[in-house]
Amino acid sequence: NPRQNVLGGARFLRVLANRFDGDLVLTVAAYNAGEAAVQKYRGVPPYAETRRYVRKVLHHYYSFRSMERALALR
Numbered sequence: 001n002p003r004q005n006v007l008g009g010a011r012f013l014r015v016l017a018n019r020f021d022g023d024l025v026l027t028v029a030a031y032n033a034g035e036a037a038v039q040k041y042r043g044v045p046p047y048a049e050t051r052r053y054v055r056k057v058l059h060h061y062y063s064f065r066s067m068e069r070a071l072a073l074r
Contacts, residue, residue, distance in 0.1 A: 012031070013027065013031060016030045016031055016035060020035075024058070024061070025054060025058065026038055028053070028054050028057045028058065029050055032049070032054070033045045033047055033050040
C-alpha cells in the first residue's frame with residue numbers, strides 16, 4: 001500500500017530526527033545507513049553510498065526550500 005509506505009517512512013524520519021536532535025544531516029544518514037552506523041562513527045558513516053545519498057537528498061531539500069521561498073515572495 002503506497003499510502004502506508006509513505007506514512008511509515010515519514011514516521012521513521014520523525015523518530016530519527018528526534019533521536020538526532022533535529023540534525024538533518026545525521027537524520028538522513030541514519031535513514032540510509034542505520035542509526036547504529038551514525039552513532040558508531042559519530043557522524044555520517046564513511047560509506048560512499050551513504051555520503052552520496054546524503055548529498056543528493058540535501059541538494060534536493062535545499063533546492064526545494066529556495067524555490068518555495070521564491071514563490072512565497074511573489
